[in-house]
Amino acid sequence: MIKNIVDNFYFVERGWLNANHFVFNGNNKVLIDTGYKKHLDETFHLIRQTGLDPAKVELIISTHCHCDHIGGNKAIHDLSGCAIAMHSIDRYNIEGKNDWNTWWRYYDQEADFFPVSRSLEDNDVILLDGLELIVIHTPGHASGMISLYSPQHRFLISSDAVWNGDFGVITTRVEGGIATFLQQQSLKKLAKLDICTIYPGHGSIIYNAGEAIYQCQKRLEYFMEQPERIGRDLLKKIFLYTLLMKPEYTYEDFFEYIMSTFWYPETIDFYFKKQYRPVYEDVMNELIEKSLVLRDHDKLVARLKA
Incomplete structure (x- = not known):
């Protein structure tokens, strides 16, 4: 527009x-x-x-x-x-x-x-x-x-x-x-x-x-x-933004990818006491439930305009 x-x-x-x-x-x-x-x-x-x-x-x-x-x-x-x-x-x-x-x-x-x-x-x-x-x-x-x-x-x-x-x-x-x-x-x-x-x-x-x-x-x-709310907001926004940049990941591959970055382990360490997998599943499932992320043939697709 x-x-x-x-x-x-x-x-x-x-x-x-x-x-x-x-x-x-x-x-x-x-x-x-x-x-x-x-x-x-x-x-x-x-x-x-x-x-x-x-x-x-x-x-x-x-x-x-x-x-x-x-x-x-x-x-x-x-x-x-x-x-x-x-x-x-x-x-x-x-x-x-x-x-x-x-x-x-x-x-x-x-x-x-x-x-x-x-x-x-x-x-x-x-x-x-x-x-x-x-x-x-x-x-x-x-x-x-x-x-x-x-x-x-x-x-x-x-x-x-x-x-x-x-x-x-x-x-x-x-x-x-x-x-x-x-x-x-x-x-x-x-x-x-x-x-x-x-x-x-x-x-x-x-x-x-x-x-x-x-x-x-x-x-x-x-x-x-509650500062952990800042961490959760960060996770949701960066999950979505990353999937717009890199739309090729499956649910499992995406977790492996973010664990290799600087930002994800540090965010979990700081806000969520090293709960890497549980927090990932919780946040990603929320995004899927809210239709912000779609699982398309096992690929994760952000439902936002790029």
Whole structure:
């Protein structure tokens, strides 16, 4: 789905493996977030539908450096020679080729490093012809994550700080134990803004911004009451996300695969006292019962839009 937000500025809704895109096709040629690497052909097709040739992109703004938001950065930069801008924390990690803090190695994701030419900081202003976007540093899900706020049009590009009643997974092993508190502070910061509409990093447009942020705050409070809830939420989201990335696994093969990763044993050790198999069966069976995962000829299939 492609929606014109204001003149020359477009929202491109994707799914859950690919982050949503934002395209500005005025005097400035700007792309915000570039999706997942393996789906680059579809990304190019969607960008062209807004009227912008990917070879003409002048600037990529990355809301954070996770693979579903930066997967096309290198290819589009190589094609167009565009500049790439992101928060200074993420710039530091990308320039240092830190595939741990970017989550790529921790979650066994596929992504490429790329040159960054501009750092973005809290309260910086980005001008796209007459459109003013204010940079808001919103850490929690990712230490270098930013949201973009238009005070003139009262909309927010929230990335993974706010979805419709939820938010991106909290990974304390990489982001630190402070991550839940940073997410709490980010939500408080956003709640103070005059926002009518939210364009999230995943999912559809949110027209009741205040209620969506409030529901995220209540959900975070629920998690913080019992930290193992954070662990269970992580397991469910990363199970689904991994099955979108790697859809070839059977029930047994998937367990063997996640046991070989960094993230799964550490999550179980930290939250669930080394109960690797029982927790796997419990969480996976919940996803199957809720029809979020389908067993198709013994293969596990995530029932989400990629």
